[in-house]
Amino acid sequence: MFRSLSNFILLGNLAYACQTDWDALSQRSYHYQKHNRHAKRTEVEYPPTLSETESILVNSFDNKSISDWSYYYTHGDHLGSHNKSMAEWTAQKWRDAGFDAWLEEFPIWVTYPEHSSLTLIRPDNTSHEANLVEDVLAEDDTSSYPNLIPAYHAMSASGSVTAEYVYVGRGTRADFQVLKDAGIDLKSKIALVQYGGIYRGTKVKNAQDNGMAGCVIYTDPAEDGDITEENGYEAYPNGPARNPSSIQRGSVRFSSLYSGDPTTVGWASSNDSARGDVEPYNPSIPSIPLSMKDALQLLAALEGNGVSAERANRSGWKGAFSNITYDSGPTPGALINITHLMEGYIAPVWDVIGVINGTSPDEVVVVGNHRDAWVIGGAADPNSGSAIMIELANALGKLLAKGWKPRRTIILGSWDAEEFGLQGSTEWVETHLPWLQTTTVAYLNMDVGVSGPRTNFAGSGEIQTFVIEQMKKILYPEGFDGISTVYDMWFNSTNGTISPLGSGSDYASFYQNGIASIDVGSSNGKTDPVYHYHSNYDSYHWMSTFADPGFRIHTAMGQFLSLVVYHVADDPLIPWDLPHAATVLSSYFSELNETVSTSDVEGLDLGPLEDAITEFTKQAENIDNIGKQALAFNDTNMLGVVNSKYRDFPRGFASAGGLPGRETFKNIISAPGIDNGYGADVFPAVTDNVNGGNQTAAQEWIEKSARAVLRAAEILRIGE
Numbered sequence: 001m002f003r004s005l006s007n008f009i010l011l012g013n014l015a016y017a018c019q020t021d022w023d024a025l026s027q028r029s030y031h032y033q034k035h036n037r038h039a040k041r042t043e044v045e046y047p048p049t050l051s052e053t054e055s056i057l058v059n060s061f062d063n064k065s066i067s068d069w070s071y072y073y074t075h076g077d078h079l080g081s082h083n084k085s086m087a088e089w090t091a092q093k094w095r096d097a098g099f100d101a102w103l104e105e106f107p108i109w110v111t112y113p114e115h116s117s118l119t120l121i122r123p124d125n126t127s128h129e130a131n132l133v134e135d136v137l138a139e140d141d142t143s144s145y146p147n148l149i150p151a152y153h154a155m156s157a158s159g160s161v162t163a164e165y166v167y168v169g170r171g172t173r174a175d176f177q178v179l180k181d182a183g184i185d186l187k188s189k190i191a192l193v194q195y196g197g198i199y200r201g202t203k204v205k206n207a208q209d210n211g212m213a214g215c216v217i218y219t220d221p222a223e224d225g226d227i228t229e230e231n232g233y234e235a236y237p238n239g240p241a242r243n244p245s246s247i248q249r250g251s252v253r254f255s256s257l258y259s260g261d262p263t264t265v266g267w268a269s270s271n272d273s274a275r276g277d278v279e280p281y282n283p284s285i286p287s288i289p290l291s292m293k294d295a296l297q298l299l300a301a302l303e304g305n306g307v308s309a310e311r312a313n314r315s316g317w318k319g320a321f322s323n324i325t326y327d328s329g330p331t332p333g334a335l336i337n338i339t340h341l342m343e344g345y346i347a348p349v350w351d352v353i354g355v356i357n358g359t360s361p362d363e364v365v366v367v368g369n370h371r372d373a374w375v376i377g378g379a380a381d382p383n384s385g386s387a388i389m390i391e392l393a394n395a396l397g398k399l400l401a402k403g404w405k406p407r408r409t410i411i412l413g414s415w416d417a418e419e420f421g422l423q424g425s426t427e428w429v430e431t432h433l434p435w436l437q438t439t440t441v442a443y444l445n446m447d448v449g450v451s452g453p454r455t456n457f458a459g460s461g462e463i464q465t466f467v468i469e470q471m472k473k474i475l476y477p478e479g480f481d482g483i484s485t486v487y488d489m490w491f492n493s494t495n496g497t498i499s500p501l502g503s504g505s506d507y508a509s510f511y512q513n514g515i516a517s518i519d520v521g522s523s524n525g526k527t528d529p530v531y532h533y534h535s536n537y538d539s540y541h542w543m544s545t546f547a548d549p550g551f552r553i554h555t556a557m558g559q560f561l562s563l564v565v566y567h568v569a570d571d572p573l574i575p576w577d578l579p580h581a582a583t584v585l586s587s588y589f590s591e592l593n594e595t596v597s598t599s600d601v602e603g604l605d606l607g608p609l610e611d612a613i614t615e616f617t618k619q620a621e622n623i624d625n626i627g628k629q630a631l632a633f634n635d636t637n638m639l640g641v642v643n644s645k646y647r648d649f650p651r652g653f654a655s656a657g658g659l660p661g662r663e664t665f666k667n668i669i670s671a672p673g674i675d676n677g678y679g680a681d682v683f684p685a686v687t688d689n690v691n692g693g694n695q696t697a698a699q700e701w702i703e704k705s706a707r708a709v710l711r712a713a714e715i716l717r718i719g720e
Contacts, residue, residue, distance in 0.1 A: 039468060039496035046484050048473040053399065057562040058474070060395035063551040066558065067544070069093075069387035070551065073371070074379045074540040077147050080349050080372040080417030080424070081110050087350040090371065090414050093390050094354040097397030101354035101412070106269050106427040107346050108261040108417055109278060113152040114341040118216065118288050121162075122301055123333030130294040134536040135245040139237040142376040142539050149375055151247040151289050152342075153200070153217075154420050155262070155278075159286035161213045162337040164330040165190040167302055169317035171203030171217070173675060176210050178314060179328055182307045187211040190336050192298055194220045197316050198676040199504075201252035204287045214338045215287040218295030219248050220319035225526020230322055236537055240529035240546050244293035249374040249534040253282050253421045256672045257662045259508050260426030263346075266663045268430035269423075278344070286340040296321060298336070302329035351424045352414035356396060356406060358569065363408040363647060364436075365569045367392070367444040367561070368425065368506055370418030377539035380451035380531060380547065382418065385521070387551075388449045388558040389414065395562050406569040408441060415506050418447075425506035426664070433513060441647045442568055443510035443517040446561055450543075450553045451531040452524025454493035455486055455560075458680075459518030460511070460650065461584030464498050465577035467518060470563040477552035486560050493525065500588065500670035502680035512666045514654030516576075520564075522557055572639055573631045574646040578620035578716065585613050585709070588669065588682035599690045601698060609683070609702050612709035619716040626718055645716050652712030655704065659685045660697070668705045 050058060078086050087103055094101035118130040132151045136144045166184060169175035171193035179186060191207035193215065200217055207215040221228045224242050233241040258265045262282060263275040290298075299321065306328035309318040318326045352371070358364075369385035377383075393412060416424035429436060442463065457467060471487035483489050501511050501519065511517040524531045529546040532538050548554055567575050589610060596604055623642060630638035654666040665671040671684040674691070681687045683705050689698035 039464070039498055041491050041496065044472045044485055044487055048475070048485065050473060053404070053566065054473065054563060056398055056402075057395045057566055058559045060398050061391050061555045061558045061562070063555045065394075066387045066391050066554045067551045069390040070379060070383055070543065070554070071540055073383035073386050074377040075142060077149065077376055078371060078373050078378065079149055080420050081108075081347040083372060083416065084350050086371060087352050087414065087416065090352045090386070090390070091354070094352070094393045094412060097393040098400045099354055099356045099397065101352060103350045104353055104428060105348050105350055106424065107271055107348050108269050108420070108423045108427060109263045109344060110347045110417070110420055111154050111156070111342050111344045113150055114343050115339060116150060116152055116288060116341075117337070117339045118290065118294075119337040120298055120301060121335040121337065123331060128294070128297045130290060131245065132247065132288070134243065134247060134291070137237050137243075140537065140539050140541040142541075143536050145376050147376070148536065151249050153204075153249070153287045153289060154251040155201075155253040155282040156204070156287045156340060156342055157282070157284050158340055158342045159214065160337075160339040161190060161286065162335055163188055163190050163213050164334065165192050165216070165298070165336045166306065166330050167192045167299060167326060167328045168207075169312065169314050170194050170197040171206055172198055173206055175314055175317065176206055178312045179307060180210075182311075184306060184328065184330075188213045189330065190214040190216060190338065192216045192218070192295070194218060194222070194316070194319055195248055196220070196223055199255055199678045200250050201255055201283070202675060204252045204283045204285065205254055208283055208285050212285065214285050216290050216298070216336065216338070217287065218290040219246065219292050220295070220321070221292060222316070222320040224320070224530045227527065227530050228320065230320070236530070236532065236542060236546070242292070242530040242532065243537055245291050246532045246535040246537055247289050247291045249289055251419060251421055252287050255421065255503055255678065256674050256676070257281055258664045259422040259503065259512075260430065260664060261423050262421065264427075269427045286338050288338055288340060296324070299324045299326065301334045302327050302331050305329045305331040349416035349424050351416055351428050354393065354412035356400065356410040358406040358409040360407050360409070362439055363441050363643065364411060364439040365408050365441050365444065365565065366411045366413060366510070367565050368413030368415055369446050369449075370415040370424065370506055372416050372419055372424075374419055374534045375536045375538060377536065379540050379543035380538050381448045381533065384449035384451070384543070384554060385446040386414065388446060388554055388561065391558050392562055392565065396565070407572070408569045410565065410569050418506055422503075422506055422508055426509040429509040429513060436510075436515065437513060437651060440510070440515045441574055443507055443515050444561070444564060444568070445505055445507040445517065445519045446521060446557070447505040447519065448521045448523065449557045450522050450548050451533075452528045452547060453480065453489060453522060453553055454525050454528070455490040455522045455557070456494055457490070457518055457520040458499040458501055460501070460516040461581035462576040462578055462646070463516055463518050464584070465580050466567070466575040467520070467564060470560055470567070473563060474556055474560045476556055486556055500680040500682055502670065502678050503672035504678035509664070512654065512664060512671065514651035514667065516650045520557070520561065522553060573627050574643050576646045578624045578646070579617070582613070582617035582620040585616060585669070589613055592683045592686060595687055596690055600693060601690050601695050603695060604690070604699055604702065606702060608706035609709065612706040612713070616709050616713040616716075619713040623716045623718055641718065645718070649712045649715040652715055653708050655708060660688065660701075668708045
């Protein structure tokens with residue numbers, strides 16, 4: 001069943017007028033690591049006191065039910081464009097909860113391998129054929145499914161290449177520069193790089209930019225902290241260490257340049273859409289992911305040749321194989337053959353949209369999670385979030401059955417094709433953008449709800465204080481020393497760090513179009529069971545045995561999310577902290593100042609941006625006081641005025657023309673860094689030009705960014 005969202009909301013409104021600090025998730029969690037601390041530990045009431053409505057929500061979450069939803073989602077192929085039946089099942093579950101839900105279809109660009117192989121040819125003419133699918137494990141039922149999805153890089157180019165290869169550390173620009181400075185000719189060779197540090201697609205782009213013919217990206221034990229076989233831990237399925245055959249799939253699109261369908265960058269994809277060339281947005285060389293077991297063979301063949309790890313002197317260059325020297329090579333006569341034939345085509349994908357109409361027609365809250373996965377399982381990514389979303393729908397349904405109606409309309413989104421480049425959510429936002437920018441108070445994202453016990457979140461400054469307060473109300477599962485609440489786990493895991501938003505999940509299109517957003521989840525640390533990110537072993541068996549036996553962490557994360565949704569949707573005053581938003585802006589300015597002061601660019605005047613933040617701070621404090629007074633006196637007219645300004649002011653941060661060279665990224669406050677792909681740079685257009693040594697453009701964007709901050713401040717203005 002398909003229908004126009006805007007028409008549905010209009011009809012509904014008419015009716016109611018008469019919504020880590022550890023690189024455990026590899027690239028995806030990078031944006032939790034790099035920024036300054038923004039929160040201090042505060043006191044927590046124990047046990048927490050909940051209102052009657054909060055108690056109904058919290059007590060509605062059942063770990064056995066969440067386990068059932070997880071089992072369903074993790075036992076069928078749900079790669080983007082493969083999963084309409086799962087979309088229909090999700091919509092029906094939401095209808096069963098008591099509100100309307102439907103599918104919205106988008107035709108998008110997808111890629112799938114017709115053939116992939118990698119062969120090592122040693123100097124003695126012996127060879128090693130890599131296995132591009134994980135081992136079958138008797139204990140893990142989905143590892144033997146006949147329709148397993150091969151390990152591949154979406155958006156990779158096709159090609160058949162036989163060439164010498166060189167090891168390039170983590171594949172950063174600086175890593176490649178080490179080899180060039182040593183006189184190693186990179187042209188037409190194949191790059192062998194570790195996962196980690198920066199986004200995988202940026203590694204491929206760096207290889208491409210250096211004239212290389214292909215790229216192989218492998219998982220090193222260095223990704224796994226203390227939990228390795230070498231440290232005495234058994235490998236999955238017998239223990240918490242990584243299974244040596246595990247392979248990290250993923251997209252290698254140029255994620256810092258765009259989100260969404262690469263054939264419709266900047267406009268919505270539909271059956272009659274114009275289609276552009278994908279070449280500027282995706283690699284032109286083939287790339288293949290590899291397990292640590294097979295990578296060990298390639299690394300061993302380079303020993304004694306090229307640049308040593310000691311000479312390279314680069315952080316992350318030397319991995320954690322104790323018997324490998326991590327020399328760069330090339331080794332004369334040692335070759336790799338990559339044969340990778342990729343099919344690219346337009347195919348339909350299906351977002352599921354659910355709606356609980358509120359009493360205010362002009363205020364909407366969107367909460368979402370993507371449904372597609374690289375593998376049959378996807379127990380953590382994304383279906384820990386998907387299972388929680390079903391239980392969230394049921395919890396909200398219990399309130400509806402008691403006659404509750406939220407002040408603000410709640411929209412639930414189950415996005416498709418996130419793994420191909422945030423395509424389902426981006427195309428939905430682009431399709432409904434004018435309405436969303438007029439009405440949306442916030443977008444709340446949960447992707448990897450649980451891959452381990454360590455709670456984290458990132459997001460807009462005005463939301464942060466409120467989110468932290470909701471954490472304090474949720475008891476954390478027993479078994480973690482000194483941890484009583486979700487807040488305790490969050491603070492112990494992050495030391496109070498709250499990062500800005502970059503990219504890597506479905507919040508991107510909302511946030512980049514000036515909609516306040518958060519991204520919440522929990523991940524593993526260096527002493528927790530290894531998360532088999534984007535591998536066949538991200539399975540129900542792994543989740544229920546190692547990551548979250550009993551699905552108790554799932555339950556706590558769902559309870560936490562439910563309170564966030566409830567209060568944003570139903571509080572008389574939208575629960576934002578505008579003075580804190582100003583404080584966060586000031587901290588980002590300090591970070592930018594440090595970037596400028598340590599760069600080669602001289603003579604920049606940051607004064608306009610500093611003055612703009614001062615004005616924003618003034619207006620933030622003023623409207624905060626007015627909002628508190630309106631709430632205290634129950635002044636509904638003034639509450640309406642303040643709420644509309646709380647809703648709208650982030651629109652001021654969105655640059656109409658987009659950031660330089662990347663039109664789908666518009667937020668002048670933060671965006672994915674050009675060189676890391678997922679992790680956030682603050683004041684990104686300024687930072688990009690400072691890092692590029694372009695003083696004139698950097699000064700221009702200081703002034704443009706200042707005008708954007710002043711636009712946001714002007715929206716907040718009351719009185720004067």
